Amino acid sequence: MNNDNNTIYGFDVNLICEFFLNTKRQGPGSPDVTLKALSFIDNLSDTAQIADIGCGTGGQTMVLAQNVSGTITGLDFFSGCIDKFNLDALKLNLQNRVKGIVGSMDNLPFEKESLDLIWSEGAIYNIGFERGINEWRDYLKPDRYIAVSESSWFTEERPAEIHDFWMQEYQEIDTIPVKVAQMQRAGYLPVASFVLPEKCWTEHYYQPLIEARKLMLEKYPQNETVKKLIEFQHLEEALYNKYKGFYGYVFYIGKKI
Numbered sequence: 709m710n711n712d713n714n715t716i717y718g719f720d721v722n723l724i725c726e727f728f729l730n731t732k733r734q735g736p737g738s739p740d741v742t743l744k745a746l747s748f749i750d751n752l753s754d755t756a757q758i759a760d761i762g763c764g765t766g767g768q769t770m771v772l773a774q775n776v777s778g779t780i781t782g783l784d785f786f787s788g789c790i791d792k793f794n795l796d797a798l799k800l801n802l803q804n805r806v807k808g809i810v811g812s813m814d815n816l817p818f819e820k821e822s823l824d825l826i827w828s829e830g831a832i833y834n835i836g837f838e839r840g841i842n843e844w845r846d847y848l849k850p851d852r853y854i855a856v857s858e859s860s861w862f863t864e865e866r867p868a869e870i871h872d873f874w875m876q877e878y879q880e881i882d883t884i885p886v887k888v889a890q891m892q893r894a895g896y897l898p899v900a901s902f903v904l905p906e907k908c909w910t911e912h913y914y915q916p917l918i919e920a921r922k923l924m925l926e927k928y929p930q931n932e933t934v935k936k937l938i939e940f941q942h943l944e945e946a947l948y949n950k951y952k953g954f955y956g957y958v959f960y961i962g963k964k965i
């Protein structure tokens with residue numbers, strides 16, 4: 709996703725934001741996977757400082773918050789997402805240690821070496837995996853963790869149709885060993901990496917999009933942008949169904965060394 713002139717993939721960001729406000733998550737993932745990634749991280753006390761970068765409406769942040777005792781700051785550049793995030797934190801009575809703020813992942817508002825954990829599900833691609841893990845490392849205390857999910861190739865080679873699609877959308881997609889090596893080079897011990905199960909795409913991401921699309925079409929029946937966004941989602945899903953043996957999301961967990 710490239711963000712320029714208030715567009716993402718050429719679509720008006722406000723409409724996209726409104727669309728995703730009707731969903732719990734804005735990318736593939738699940739509560740089980742969030743907890744699995746969390747299981748690799750030790751020594752999170754109630755004084756731990758955690759940041760969830762590109763948190764969206766915070767589905768995964770609330771799961772994290774219910775399973776750690778530290779303080780979590782969710783950061784996203786869509787204010788609509790952050791409003792929903794803070795409302796949900798309040799509903800879950802987590803408002804004293806879970807707060808959403810508007811900000812950009814390329815200019816984090818944290819002190820250097822202040823964080824115990826940097827979390828980011830399906831969002832680091834916005835500045836690129838390698839840039840993100842390198843720049844964000846400065847904000848971690850020594851020996852503390854980063855956990856990010858990122859689209860990755862499962863094979864060395866793949867059909868041209870899916871290769872070309874991803875080269876249009878995100879040229880940094882690469883194989884798991886390449887991503888792990890990037891993590892090592894950036895100054896992390898690669899603690900774990902695991903592939904997200906298929907249901908993170910189908911049950912937890914694509915299925916809820918059906919209802920969100922219905923709501924948008926009811927509200928904006930003639931809107932060309934909404935129609936194009938929906939067409940793009942259908943294409944993405946069709947490609948996933950056809951080529952899911954070749955790519956998927958992978959969680960990468962690293963410890964700053």
Ligand code: SAM
Nearest residue numbers: 733734735762763764784785812813829831834
């Ligand atoms: N982490 C959430 C999840 O898994 O449901 C949201 C993932 S969504 C695919 C990517 C998120 O990154 C969006 O909420 C978007 O607003 C946010 N984002 C994009 N560029 C950003 C930037 N430069 N700084 C902060 N957030 C950004």
